[in-house]
Amino acid sequence: MTLEIDINNKRLSIAPMIDWTTPDYRYFARLFNPHTYLYTEMISTGAILHGNANRLLRYDDIEHPLVLQLGGADIDEMTQCTVIAQQRGFDEVNINVGCPSDRVQNNRIGACLMAEPNTVAKLVKHMQAAVDIPITVKHRIGIDEHDSYEFMRDFVMASANEGCKHFIVHARIAWLQGLSPKQNREIPPIRYDDVYRLKQDFPELTIEINGGIGYADSPVDEIKQHLQHVDGVMIGRAFYHTPYLLAECNQLWGEDVPTRQAIFEQLIPYLHKQVENGEPLAAFSRHYLGLFHGLAGGRKWRQALSGKRHLTVEEIIEAGEKVFALNPGC
Structure with a gap:
């Protein structure tokens, strides 16, 4: 029911x-x-x-x-x-x-x-x-x-x-x-x-x-x-x-569910802004580890964002694109 x-x-x-x-x-x-x-x-x-x-x-x-x-x-x-x-x-x-x-x-x-x-x-x-x-x-x-x-x-x-x-x-x-x-x-x-x-x-x-x-x-x-x-x-x-x-x-x-890709694309400008403000991405990228929970490539995504002293926006984009390639339309 x-x-x-x-x-x-x-x-x-x-x-x-x-x-x-x-x-x-x-x-x-x-x-x-x-x-x-x-x-x-x-x-x-x-x-x-x-x-x-x-x-x-x-x-x-x-x-x-x-x-x-x-x-x-x-x-x-x-x-x-x-x-x-x-x-x-x-x-x-x-x-x-x-x-x-x-x-x-x-x-x-x-x-x-x-x-x-x-x-x-x-x-x-x-x-x-x-x-x-x-x-x-x-x-x-x-x-x-x-x-x-x-x-x-x-x-x-x-x-x-x-x-x-x-x-x-x-x-x-x-x-x-x-x-x-x-x-x-x-x-x-x-x-x-x-x-x-x-x-x-x-x-x-x-x-x-x-x-x-x-x-x-x-x-x-x-x-x-x-x-x-x-x-x-x-x-x-x-x-x-x-x-x-x-x-x-x-x-x-009663609203549509946004795709992970749409969410990811909105996140990227924020990450660029934080870098411009001198904030190290590696210090807070842990918050995004669950974005691809349950999807193919999710583990590789978590590995790409974890345990690094330095992390760039470009590395995050690359890791995300690999997941999208495995999960079209997600």
């Missing part, structure tokens, strides 16, 4: 991923699909306020709609960075309450903040009062022994009462001790029904689901199935490793 979705009231997003959702990747991702929401990596308030903010917050206008994900718990710093985000043209600011790594826990960033719902609610209140753009929260369904649906419901209610209208829910709990971030994406069981229930209990809120999505035999149908229950779907690694799935998702909007 074909599922029909009113996509005008739904949302598809690429998850924020440290070291992955960089400006070079986000530009590439936008070439596949004009509708998806793009997120920066999680950026700490300290990095913005005391580091190279111009580099950390750079983006190309093609990336809109674009969300800045902030990590922090200090009200003044989070509010100040939110104002900076609006001044620099970001479309939203998202509060990270989902990352389980030890590094961010030590700075009261990420999933550990689920144990402090009032802190997150105060962040929402002050950040939203300072800007006109939306403030959203990305969180887990629980942490450690706090794994009941009621715990998540109360966490969401606290921030909703202070004006947050949009929650992105990773449908696994996070174990803050004993599991690595990678294990926290794989070992705790997926509980999609808890996220569906959250939408039922808070129909006035925008609830977006995240976690383990994009690996079904028919990922677009999988996305449609989730959109029967919630307002949006966020996908991370599946979009990153198999980016053509982003192109296939244009079907959700």
Whole structure:
């Protein structure tokens, strides 16, 4: 049975991923699909306020709609960075309450903040009062022994009462001790029904689901199935490793799926521009390794772009043309 979705009231997003959702990747991702929401990596308030903010917050206008994900718990710093985000043209600011790594826990960033719902609610209140753009929260369904649906419901209610209208829910709990971030994406069981229930209990809120999505035999149908229950779907690694799935998702909007060759041809001018700006292609070509996933010559493409200290646009073009020769019309 074909599922029909009113996509005008739904949302598809690429998850924020440290070291992955960089400006070079986000530009590439936008070439596949004009509708998806793009997120920066999680950026700490300290990095913005005391580091190279111009580099950390750079983006190309093609990336809109674009969300800045902030990590922090200090009200003044989070509010100040939110104002900076609006001044620099970001479309939203998202509060990270989902990352389980030890590094961010030590700075009261990420999933550990689920144990402090009032802190997150105060962040929402002050950040939203300072800007006109939306403030959203990305969180887990629980942490450690706090794994009941009621715990998540109360966490969401606290921030909703202070004006947050949009929650992105990773449908696994996070174990803050004993599991690595990678294990926290794989070992705790997926509980999609808890996220569906959250939408039922808070129909006035925008609830977006995240976690383990994009690996079904028919990922677009999988996305449609989730959109029967919630307002949006966020996908991370599946979009990153198999980016053509982003192109296939244009079907959700009733639009044609662009070819890989068309995407490749649009990428080349960007690469030339980065070279002119003094950026080494070898430093970010890893983001493009999945372009020909599943096609003849895909492995040779990955080899051509990997493990080199220096890489030229001409070498990338040559590697791409070899794949197109093996896969006419792709």
